[in-house]
Amino acid sequence: MSERKVPAPELNPEIEAYFAAADEGRLLIKACTNCGEAFHYPRALCPFCRSERTEWREASGKGEIYSFTVLRRAPIPYAVASVQLAEGPRMITNIVDCDFDSLRCGLPVRVVFKPSESGPAVPMFTPEGEPA
Amino acid sequence: MSGYAYIVGAFEHPTRRAEDKSVAQIHGESAKGALADAGLSFDDVDAYFVARDGPGVLGGIGMAEYMGLTHLRHLDNTETGGSAPLVMAGHAARAILSGRCRVALVTMGGKSLTGDPKRMMPDQYGAPELPFEAPYGINTHAIYAMAAQRHIHEFGTTREQMSWVKVAASHHAQHNPNAVLPKVVTVEEVSESPMIADPLRRLDCCLNTDGGGAIVVVGEEIARSLNRPMIRIRGAAEALKHQDGGRSGFTWTAGRDSAARAFAEAGVTHADIKYASVYDSFTMTVIITLEDLGFCEKGKGGAFVSDGNLISGVGKLPVNTDGGGLCNNHPGGRGGIPKLVEAVRQVRGEAHPKVQVPNCDLVVAHGTGGFITSRGGSCTMILERTR
Numbered sequence: 001m002s003e004r005k006v007p008a009p010e011l012n013p014e015i016e017a018y019f020a021a022a023d024e025g026r027l028l029i030k031a032c033t034n035c036g037e038a039f040h041y042p043r044a045l046c047p048f049c050r051s052e053r054t055e056w057r058e059a060s061g062k063g064e065i066y067s068f069t070v071l072r073r074a075p076i077p078y079a080v081a082s083v084q085l086a087e088g089p090r091m092i093t094n095i096v097d098c099d100f101d102s103l104r105c106g107l108p109v110r111v112v113f114k115p116s117e118s119g120p121a122v123p124m125f126t127p128e129g130e131p132a
Numbered sequence: 133m134s135g136y137a138y139i140v141g142a143f144e145h146p147t148r149r150a151e152d153k154s155v156a157q158i159h160g161e162s163a164k165g166a167l168a169d170a171g172l173s174f175d176d177v178d179a180y181f182v183a184r185d186g187p188g189v190l191g192g193i194g195m196a197e198y199m200g201l202t203h204l205r206h207l208d209n210t211e212t213g214g215s216a217p218l219v220m221a222g223h224a225a226r227a228i229l230s231g232r233c234r235v236a237l238v239t240m241g242g243k244s245l246t247g248d249p250k251r252m253m254p255d256q257y258g259a260p261e262l263p264f265e266a267p268y269g270i271n272t273h274a275i276y277a278m279a280a281q282r283h284i285h286e287f288g289t290t291r292e293q294m295s296w297v298k299v300a301a302s303h304h305a306q307h308n309p310n311a312v313l314p315k316v317v318t319v320e321e322v323s324e325s326p327m328i329a330d331p332l333r334r335l336d337c338c339l340n341t342d343g344g345g346a347i348v349v350v351g352e353e354i355a356r357s358l359n360r361p362m363i364r365i366r367g368a369a370e371a372l373k374h375q376d377g378g379r380s381g382f383t384w385t386a387g388r389d390s391a392a393r394a395f396a397e398a399g400v401t402h403a404d405i406k407y408a409s410v411y412d413s414f415t416m417t418v419i420i421t422l423e424d425l426g427f428c429e430k431g432k433g434g435a436f437v438s439d440g441n442l443i444s445g446v447g448k449l450p451v452n453t454d455g456g457g458l459c460n461n462h463p464g465g466r467g468g469i470p471k472l473v474e475a476v477r478q479v480r481g482e483a484h485p486k487v488q489v490p491n492c493d494l495v496v497a498h499g500t501g502g503f504i505t506s507r508g509g510s511c512t513m514i515l516e517r518t519r
Contacts, residue, residue, distance in 0.1 A: 009263035019263070039377030041264040047377040067285070067382050069277035069329045071269065080274040082382065089378025094268050105285035122267045 003096075004076045008119020014044050017056055023120035027111045029059040029087050040089035061111035062086045063125065070100045083109055083125050094124045102127065136364040137225030138355035139515065141170030141348030142476035144454075144469065148312050148461060150342035151246045155187045155464075156198045158241035158344045162469075163199055166346035171358045172235060174199060179206035179233035181224055183216035184254060185242045185344075185464050195239065206233040212372065212509025213501025214411065216240070217347065217468035219511040222368035224349040234351060241344025242464015252465065261375075261507075272413075272465075273337070275503040277329035280416035282382040284331060286431065289419060291331070293434030295322035297415035298335050298458050300442035305455025307486040312339050313459040322415075336415040338456075343463030345473050361480040362519035366494075367398030370511045383431075385500055386510035387424035394496075394512035395426065402427055405514075406492040407478040408449055409471035411500035412456040418442075421500055422451075425512065444487040453478060453487035468499045472513070479517050493517045 009019055021028045030042035034051035046054050068081035079095040081103075095103060096114060109125040116122050143165030145158055153161075159182065167173060180196055188194040192209045206227050212219050217240045224236035244252055256262050283289050299319055305311035317335065325335040355362050371389035373380065395401070408425070412418045419433035427449060428436040441447035454460045454474040457467040475497035477483040483492075494516050502508030 004269065006267050007269075009267050010257070011263065012258075014260075015263055037377070039379075041261055041378075043260060067278040067282035069274050069281060069332075071271075071274060071329050072327045073329075074269070078269055080268055080270060080278065082278055085378075090375070091378060092265050092268055092270060105282060116267055124268075 006116040008116040019120040027059040065107045141166035144345040144473040148341045159239045162346040170348045176235045179236040181220035181238040214466040215499025215501030218499040236349040238347040240469040243342040273329040279382045279505045289434035294415040295319040301456045301458040305459035307484045311455040311460040338462040345469035366516045367394040367514035369393035372509045382505040390510045390512040391425040398514040407495040409475040409497040
């Protein structure tokens with residue numbers, strides 16, 4: 001089955017590191033060293049305490065599906081999900097390399113990286129136990 | 133601020149497919165209709181309210197020029213998505229009560245059916261969330277589907293319960309000569325319609341139409357001078373919700389906060405409400421919103437909408453008696469104006485006789501804008517007939 005073409009993320013200086021790491025196969029998450037909270041999407045100012053003392057941390061890449069859908073009418077159907085990361089925050093993503101009919105809320109997933117069109121690879125997720 | 137502002141003009145453009153009209157023309161014709169309904173003229177208007185659907189980068193100013201509004205002293209272009217006309221009608225009330233203006237015009241219009249779909253949405257350049265959403269093919273269906281999926285997961289909401297929302301809308305639409313889908317449908321027909329974005333099926337989704345409408349808001353003195361029912365805005369509140377750094381859940385909306393504030397301001401209870409216009413971009417939108425509005429407990433919305441409970445003359449809470457966005461009209465991807473207009477018809481006693489709620493002196497209109505539970509603005513408005 002052919003894969004959906006992934007639009008390249010629009011980069012800016014605030015979030016370049018995130019996608020540079022993704023392109024190397026690493027999932028980063030932003031956390032605040034002032035209040036200790038992790039958050040997504042990443043940003044320079046902590047959305048909870050507004051401190052500038054935020055830092056990139058390497059995420060475990062593990063999480064579970066908070067919610068999901070399958071866009072059945074797209075030329076190449078694809079699954080959109082909100083994944084709850086082990087670190088706490090939820091992120092919008094795609095679930096890939098799996099039988100879409102097996103998806104459910106609460107399903108454990110792990111990160112994989114998929115190329116975008118003329119841009120960096122972006123993090124997506126696949127059910128735990130699926131072959132790498 | 134004391135006293136009340138009044139809705140004296142309300143107009144839903146009759147078009148649902150406007151190949152022969154421009155977007156500006158739909159706004160202008162809607163304004164003319166609402167002012168005629170009120171018994172006022174364009175020259176009376178001193179405040180203008182339009183969201184991003186006012187065409188052009190300076191859409192508010194552009195539309196003011198188009199309509200020849202030369203007495204403006206107040207302009208508001210608040211953008212909260214489909215709820216924007218309700219939000220701005222609330223702003224209009226406050227602007228009037230604080231003495232900044234006397235006659236406020238709110239317009240909404242769009243051509244999402246025959247216009248250029250690629251140019252419907254604004255350029256998102258620079259939106260901070262964009263790099264973290266666009267690669268994943270996020271769209272309106274996906275976001276609402278995820279809210280629905282989570283609601284089903286947490287609360288056991290069923291396929292049949294979702295279908296009842298559409299069934300009720302279709303029962304109302306059969307009496308609306310302008311409705312796009314006037315045919316009554318069954319629970320089975322909704323439940324077996326093609327899957328679009330799990331769990332949302334085709335008949336769970338609202339229409340995509342051309343059209344629009346307008347509202348006129350004035351103070352008490354002018355309202356008394358007009359030969360129309362006096363419909364006061366007894367309570368109005370807005371609220372917004374976003375993903376809160378990746379923390380907020382998908383099963384509630386900002387309506388929770390806007391409703392609590394609007395009901396508190398109005399000093400009325402849910403049992404007093406005779407009719408509700410509830411934003412219905414999708415069937416699940418109504419279920420989640422009725423919970424947030426406080427008509428039932430969180431998680432019980434599915435049971436609440438079942439068995440015709442939203443059908444006028446049948447159930448306890450008639451909802452969207454024009455057929456709603458699901459069967460009547462959802463112009464330009466925005467359902468706010470039709471919601472407010474039908475609420476005004478009901479509270480005036482001017483709805484279609486087959487769906488008019490008896491003794492309908494207190495109603496609620498609620499708008500949900502943007503991406504329901506993840507990035508959106510809500511507005512709750514409570515209207516009361518006093519004459």
